[in-house]
Amino acid sequence: MTRTARRIRHTRRTLQVAGAGAAALLALSACSSSDDSSSTTSDSSASGSSDKLSGTVTVFAAASLKESFTTLGEKFEKEHPGTKVTFSFGGSDSLAASITGGAPADVFASASPKTMKIVTDAGDASGTPATFVRNKLEIATLPGNPHKISSLKDLTGSGLKVVLCDKEVPCGAAAEKALDAGRLKLTPVSYEQDVKAALTKVELKEADAAVVYKTDVHAAGDKVEGVEFPESDDAVNDYPIVRLKSAQNTEGAEAFLALVRSAEGQQVLTEAGFLKP
Amino acid sequence: MTSPTGTSDAAADTLRGGPRRRRRRARTTGGGSGNSGVPLPLLVPALLGLAFLVVPLVALLVRAPWRSLPDLLTSAEVWQALQLSLVCATAATAVSLVIGVPLAWLLARVEFPGRGLVRALVTLPLVLPPVVGGVALLMALGRNGIVGKWLDSWFGITLPFTTAGVVVAEAFVAMPFLVISVEGTLRAADPRFEEAAATLGASRFTAFRRVTLPLIAPGIAAGAVLAWARALGEFGATITFAGNFPGRTQTMPLSVYLALQSDPEAAIALSLVLLAVSVAVLAGLRDRWMTTG
Amino acid sequence: MTEPHEAASAASAPSAHDAHASEEGLDAHLVVERGTFRLDVALSVAPGEVVALLGPNGAGKTTALRALAGLTPLSGGRLRLDGTALERTPPESRPVGVVFQDYLLFPHLTALDNVAFGPRCQGATKERARARAAEWLDRLGLADHAGAKPRRLSGGQAQRVALARALATRPRLLLLDEPLAALDARTRLEVRSQLRRHLAEFEAVAVLVTHDPLDAMVLADRLVVVEDGRVVQEGAPSDIARRPRTDYIAQLVGLNLYRGEADGHAVRLDAGPPITTTEALSGPVFVAFPPSAVTLYRDRPTGASARNLWRCEVAGLETHGDQIRADLAGELPLAADLTTVAAAELDLHPGAAVWATVKATQTHAYPV
Numbered sequence: 031m032t033r034t035a036r037r038i039r040h041t042r043r044t045l046q047v048a049g050a051g052a053a054a055l056l057a058l059s060a061c062s063s064s065d066d067s068s069s070t071t072s073d074s075s076a077s078g079s080s081d082k083l084s085g086t087v088t089v090f091a092a093a094s095l096k097e098s099f100t101t102l103g104e105k106f107e108k109e110h111p112g113t114k115v116t117f118s119f120g121g122s123d124s125l126a127a128s129i130t131g132g133a134p135a136d137v138f139a140s141a142s143p144k145t146m147k148i149v150t151d152a153g154d155a156s157g158t159p160a161t162f163v164r165n166k167l168e169i170a171t172l173p174g175n176p177h178k179i180s181s182l183k184d185l186t187g188s189g190l191k192v193v194l195c196d197k198e199v200p201c202g203a204a205a206e207k208a209l210d211a212g213r214l215k216l217t218p219v220s221y222e223q224d225v226k227a228a229l230t231k232v233e234l235k236e237a238d239a240a241v242v243y244k245t246d247v248h249a250a251g252d253k254v255e256g257v258e259f260p261e262s263d264d265a266v267n268d269y270p271i272v273r274l275k276s277a278q279n280t281e282g283a284e285a286f287l288a289l290v291r292s293a294e295g296q297q298v299l300t301e302a303g304f305l306k307p
Numbered sequence: 308m309t310s311p312t313g314t315s316d317a318a319a320d321t322l323r324g325g326p327r328r329r330r331r332r333a334r335t336t337g338g339g340s341g342n343s344g345v346p347l348p349l350l351v352p353a354l355l356g357l358a359f360l361v362v363p364l365v366a367l368l369v370r371a372p373w374r375s376l377p378d379l380l381t382s383a384e385v386w387q388a389l390q391l392s393l394v395c396a397t398a399a400t401a402v403s404l405v406i407g408v409p410l411a412w413l414l415a416r417v418e419f420p421g422r423g424l425v426r427a428l429v430t431l432p433l434v435l436p437p438v439v440g441g442v443a444l445l446m447a448l449g450r451n452g453i454v455g456k457w458l459d460s461w462f463g464i465t466l467p468f469t470t471a472g473v474v475v476a477e478a479f480v481a482m483p484f485l486v487i488s489v490e491g492t493l494r495a496a497d498p499r500f501e502e503a504a505a506t507l508g509a510s511r512f513t514a515f516r517r518v519t520l521p522l523i524a525p526g527i528a529a530g531a532v533l534a535w536a537r538a539l540g541e542f543g544a545t546i547t548f549a550g551n552f553p554g555r556t557q558t559m560p561l562s563v564y565l566a567l568q569s570d571p572e573a574a575i576a577l578s579l580v581l582l583a584v585s586v587a588v589l590a591g592l593r594d595r596w597m598t599t600g
Numbered sequence: 601m602t603e604p605h606e607a608a609s610a611a612s613a614p615s616a617h618d619a620h621a622s623e624e625g626l627d628a629h630l631v632v633e634r635g636t637f638r639l640d641v642a643l644s645v646a647p648g649e650v651v652a653l654l655g656p657n658g659a660g661k662t663t664a665l666r667a668l669a670g671l672t673p674l675s676g677g678r679l680r681l682d683g684t685a686l687e688r689t690p691p692e693s694r695p696v697g698v699v700f701q702d703y704l705l706f707p708h709l710t711a712l713d714n715v716a717f718g719p720r721c722q723g724a725t726k727e728r729a730r731a732r733a734a735e736w737l738d739r740l741g742l743a744d745h746a747g748a749k750p751r752r753l754s755g756g757q758a759q760r761v762a763l764a765r766a767l768a769t770r771p772r773l774l775l776l777d778e779p780l781a782a783l784d785a786r787t788r789l790e791v792r793s794q795l796r797r798h799l800a801e802f803e804a805v806a807v808l809v810t811h812d813p814l815d816a817m818v819l820a821d822r823l824v825v826v827e828d829g830r831v832v833q834e835g836a837p838s839d840i841a842r843r844p845r846t847d848y849i850a851q852l853v854g855l856n857l858y859r860g861e862a863d864g865h866a867v868r869l870d871a872g873p874p875i876t877t878t879e880a881l882s883g884p885v886f887v888a889f890p891p892s893a894v895t896l897y898r899d900r901p902t903g904a905s906a907r908n909l910w911r912c913e914v915a916g917l918e919t920h921g922d923q924i925r926a927d928l929a930g931e932l933p934l935a936a937d938l939t940t941v942a943a944a945e946l947d948l949h950p951g952a953a954v955w956a957t958v959k960a961t962q963t964h965a966y967p968v
Contacts, residue, residue, distance in 0.1 A: 123568070191450075191468065196551060198568030219468035220550025221557075223564065227547070230442070235451040236467045502671050503704040505691040508721035508769055513692075517717070521708040 087282035092141035098302040136283035159270035163304035169257040196221040204265035211264035248303035372572040392559040396538035399477035415493035441547025472549035477538035485530035492526025623683035631676035652820035697766030705750035712746040718769035736764040776808035876907040877965040884968040893962035894936035
């Protein structure tokens with residue numbers, strides 16, 4: 031069960047390459063397939079009047095945004111009484127697959143331009159996605175940094191158990207870019223399937239270090255210690271956000287986008303470890 | 308009055324775990340009434356059930372990138388992953404046999420307080436999400452786990468990120484299938500054969516080895532096949548406990564999953580290989596041990 | 601609790617006493633408690649003697665056998681075989697061979713390997729064990745079936761393989777649980793006489809359990825009748841057949857049995873009319889006579905030659921070989937055998953009133 035679900039979640043490329051068959055499969059998993067309804071709702075956005083907001087705003091957001099977006103959602107509900115923000119956090123690629131498969135959502139916040147492109151290519155985005163934060167890699171190591179890791183090069187030393195994300199997932203691709211930039215060669219003990227799995231290995235002290243996002247180190251609290259490294263500047267991840275064409279609540283969606291990009295929103299996000307765009 | 312040959316035959320059949328009997332029954336009904344006797348309220352859901360299981364596999368075949376298949380299948384990575392998968396699944400089955408069959412015997416033959424609880428614990432990995440199973444294994448056998456700590460400091464053994472770790476993860480998930488299957492066969496087997504062996508001078512272990520084991524062999528084979536198949540497809544516990552490194556811990560399901568991220572065609576091709584190999588092995592084993600016609 | 605044992609062994613064959621003296625053979629007092637059931641059976645058997653435990657279903661015969669084999673633990677009592685205490689010895693270490701009711705031949709092994717199993721467990725090499733097994737199979741006339749799996753053997757063959765398997769361990773105590781029960785009537789006759797021969801050759805103690813009096817009488821030198829977990833009578837088959845002490849045994853051997861108080865030739869029954877016997881006894885006695893000794897009349901017979909005259913009513917009729925057995929109720933419940941012709945002439949039917957007579961010379965009275 032879990033495996034099937036995960037497979038579906040990570041099938042974004044299937045849509046581009048394998049096309050319709052897989053899309054139909056995903057539509058099944060997303061419970062709804064109202065493709066034609068998108069055209070009718072797109073017009074109503076033009077006549078949007080922002081005086082009184084109501085209803086539910088549905089936000090699909092990358093898993094790394096969970097803590098900060100939950101905080102923002104609470105703020106939003108407080109500022110606009112009568113509204114409700116519901117989130118679906120998950121891997122950006124599976125969220126994108128759900129959206130193109132017809133899942134009902136108002137806003138999509140992705141962890142990479144690549145996954146956002148799936149949605150824009152499918153014509154499900156309304157307008158151009160905007161980068162609202164950026165995320166940087168950091169080395170997560172054991173609390174107290176017992177192995178005295180201070181640079182990416184230190185990870186290449188023998189005897190250290192290092193885990194990386196698999197090259198197929200964003201954090202792995204970013205790590206590879208950073209290693210290339212530093213002309214370093216690193217053989218990890220494992221290529222983990224996602225950033226949380228990589229972090230977990232360090233949290234459980236099974237690995238001595240992992241290359242993950244700054245925000246993940248931040249979220250892990252004192253279970254891991256973060257070590258910044260200069261090569262990370264060459265592998266910064268942009269987080270784009272966009273309102274979706276199929277949005278049922280366009281006013282609510284726009285208001286949420288505005289909150290995310292406001293000073294207030296940016297403060298919450300930087301506190302979580304994100305960089306300003 | 309039942310003839311003694313009849314009695315011992317029936318006993319032997321029970322011990323053989325049933326398939327033989329099923330075959331006999333199938334033969335007798337097959338000759339007579341034929342398929343016309345199948346009632347509709349059973350036939351319709353049965354066919355629906357069959358379609359439910361078969362259609363996704365057919366879809367996989369239909370969507371398979373047949374043109375690029377030869378290139379994909381001759382790549383070294385695929386063979387590496389396949390080889391690792393087969394070795395690990397077989398090793399996991401062997402581990403399950405060595406410790407699972409005695410466990411099944413204990414559950415079936417020895418009465419002890421809390422046996423019901425122990426049986427429930429044995430089946431726990433069946434309901435546990437494999438990923439959770441993997442985390443549990445890390446906490447137990449990881450470098451810092453409650454047992455793994457000692458393995459590391461006394462013997463210098465660390466299981467995570469090793470091929471042995473893959474075997475451990477697969478055995479953890481697959482062994483319950485074997486234990487349940489073997490325990491069921493043992494329960495159906497007549498314990499008096501063990502008593503007869505005892506009166507002939509066999510210790511309990513000798514009786515188990517020379518009498519019980521051969522009698523329940525078909526049940527063990529069936530359980531081993533189930534366990535092997537489960538181990539071959541194991542993903543969650545493996546990637547969580549043993550990680551993912553090509554040639555060392557990256558089995559077929561792991562490489563299928565990761566291929567899906569960037570190259571769905573490759574993923575489908577890999578799945579087909581896994582499917583073909585398992586069908587070939589299972590069909591082969593069924594013919595030999597679990598003849599069902 | 602040893603009381604029935606003492607009484608019984610006093611009446612039984614002298615060999616049991618010899619066994620005691622030389623410490624050879626079996627000397628057992630089996631006590632097994634399981635829930636409300638209590639088995640309490642004393643058993644002494646000399647080497648070369650064959651003893652049958654005879655009793656109805658549920659009497660505890662099989663429990664006694666299992667206790668002797670060590671498959672059911674004793675709750676009390678003792679178990680000595682050739683002077684060695686076996687109470688705490690596990691079954692695999694006892695010099696005991698068992699032929700189980702349905703033989704329990706290992707279905708995955710050939711007849712030869714079934715028989716070789718015991719010697720193998722006793723440490724013989726594969727070759728020696730097989731050689732010994734082949735010898736046994738040969739002795740039991742099964743040489744041609746050595747390679748056959750149990751399911752290919754007939755009932756009689758399987759029984760002999762089971763016997764060979766039990767004997768191949770050279771047991772000092774051979775136990776047979778209903779050895780003929782699994783056979784059909786025709787095979788049974790043949791196997792019974794073979795088994796009798798083999799048991800006669802067996803030099804150590806043999807104990808068999810059966811609910812069939814014929815099997816017991818043909819196969820055993822001595823019978824021990826067990827009812828409700830206790831020994832109710834023990835002795836040579838002929839003795840038991842002549843002098844049953846319980847209704848169960850009387851029924852088995854086909855006698856009418858009554859218990860009463862004797863005063864000379866008259867026996868006052870505990871319930872019912874007096875019976876006149878030839879023996880002159882006093883005190884508590886049993887009186888027995890066969891159903892064939894009963895003569896029935898439709899009207900009260902005038903000739904007073906028979907002192908034993910009772911008014912009865914036919915409760916049931918059934919054919920018994922070429923005879924008719926009439927179950928009579930009334931003053932004295934009894935069974936009577938008569939020819940079909942006689943039954944027809946008397947116009948017997950359930951409910952019919954009849955007079956029954958038994959000559960005193962046909963009765964047999966013996967002290968309790």
